[in-house]
Amino acid sequence: MTHPLAQYIDHTLLKPETNRTQIMQLCDEARAYRFKAVCINPIWIPLVCHILRDEPEISICTVIGFPLGANQPEVKSFETRHVIDQGATEVDMVINIGLLKSGDDAFVLEDMVNIVNICKDSRVKSKVIIETAILSEGEKERACRLVAESGADFIKTSTGFGPAGATIEDIKLMYRLVNTKGIKIKAAGGIRSAETAINMIKAGATRLGTSSSVKIIEEALNSNLTF
Numbered sequence: 505m506t507h508p509l510a511q512y513i514d515h516t517l518l519k520p521e522t523n524r525t526q527i528m529q530l531c532d533e534a535r536a537y538r539f540k541a542v543c544i545n546p547i548w549i550p551l552v553c554h555i556l557r558d559e560p561e562i563s564i565c566t567v568i569g570f571p572l573g574a575n576q577p578e579v580k581s582f583e584t585r586h587v588i589d590q591g592a593t594e595v596d597m598v599i600n601i602g603l604l605k606s607g608d609d610a611f612v613l614e615d616m617v618n619i620v621n622i623c624k625d626s627r628v629k630s631k632v633i634i635e636t637a638i639l640s641e642g643e644k645e646r647a648c649r650l651v652a653e654s655g656a657d658f659i660k661t662s663t664g665f666g667p668a669g670a671t672i673e674d675i676k677l678m679y680r681l682v683n684t685k686g687i688k689i690k691a692a693g694g695i696r697s698a699e700t701a702i703n704m705i706k707a708g709a710t711r712l713g714t715s716s717s718v719k720i721i722e723e724a725l726n727s728n729l730t731f
Contacts, residue, residue, distance in 0.1 A: 506538045507724045509698065509731070512705060514565055514594075514690070515717040516543040518664060524551065531555040534562050537721050541565045541594060543713060546587050553591035563629070565594035568619060571665040573598030573635070577615045584622045595623055596631040596660055596690075596713075601638065604647060612647075616654035624655070631658035631690055631711075637668035644674065648681035658711060662693035669693020672707045679708030698723035702731040 515534045517526060527548050534542045534556070541563035544552055549566055556562050566587050569575040575583075584595055597619045604612045616632055623630035632654065634647040651659040659682055661670040670691035678689050691704040692713030698720045701712050714720065723729070 505725060506536075507721050509701060509705075509724050509729075510537050510717075510721055511540050512701070512710065512712050513539045513717045513720070514541040514543040514563075514692075514711060514713045515539040516664070516692070516713050516715045518543065518545055518567065518570070518715075520545075522548075527551055528555060533718055535559055537718060538562075539717055540711065543567070543594075543596065545570070546583065546590075546592075549587055549590045549592055563593045564591055565596060565631075566592045567633075567663075568595055568597035569600075570596075570598055570633075571663040573601050573633070577618055580615065581618050581622060584619050588622070588626045588628050592628065594629040594631065595619065596633055598633045598635065598663060599647065599650075601635055604634075604639070604643060604650075609646060609650060613650045613653060616650065616656065620654050620656050623657075629657045631660045632656045633660040633663055633692075635663055635666050636661045636671070636674045637666040637693075641677075644677060645681060648678055652682045652685040652687055656687060658688045658690045660690040660692055660713065664693045664713070664715075666693065670695060670704060670709075672703060675704055675707040675709050683708065695720070698727065698729050702729060705731055 690711040691709040
């Protein structure tokens with residue numbers, strides 16, 4: 505038995521110590537609860553594609569330039585093409601945070617556009633992670649405008665490896681700045697309860713990245729939570 509909330513969730517496992525058995529369990533849970541996607545590190549794409557080969561409704565999401573965003577653009581581009589060739593259907597890339605803070609918006613935008621265009625050419629969804637917890641309010645606004653200009657499918661709050669994750673205030677800010685451009689919002693980091701998940705959706709998120717997916721759905725089922 506599952507819950508409508510499951511279709512908002514990218515069932516995520518990105519810890520460096522993750523092993524093969526845990527990835528297999530992640531896929532089994534995605535199948536059982538009908539999550540929108542699984543989100544895994546690139547090394548696991550072939551295994552996940554094999555396990556979920558008969559589940560086309562479950563997207564296979566991976567991360568690029570993760571978690572720091574400081575890779576050179578050519579490396580991010582190569583990595584993106586490679587993961588798509590291996591079967592990824594969604595790509596979450598991290599912006600170059602240091603250059604955003606340096607005021608080099610042109611570089612940051614070009615870095616995004618490179619990935620977005622590769623994804624568009626392959627009909628793969630692109631999500632851009634801006635790591636809100638280490639940005640000032642002004643930097644968040646600049647990052648949102650750059651993502652809107654890039655043409656990405658989603659803007660995403662966090663890697664889950666920063667000092668904090670998604671907040672309602674950040675989702676509302678993103679919604680105000682990118683919704684009119686047709687860009688959706690993925691909230692990630694620190695989403696560990698059904699109540700928090702639903703509040704993120706009410707604030708404007710259409711996708712949630714969490715490793716607490718099963719707990720969230722069980723809570724929603726047991727408490728008859730709706731949204």
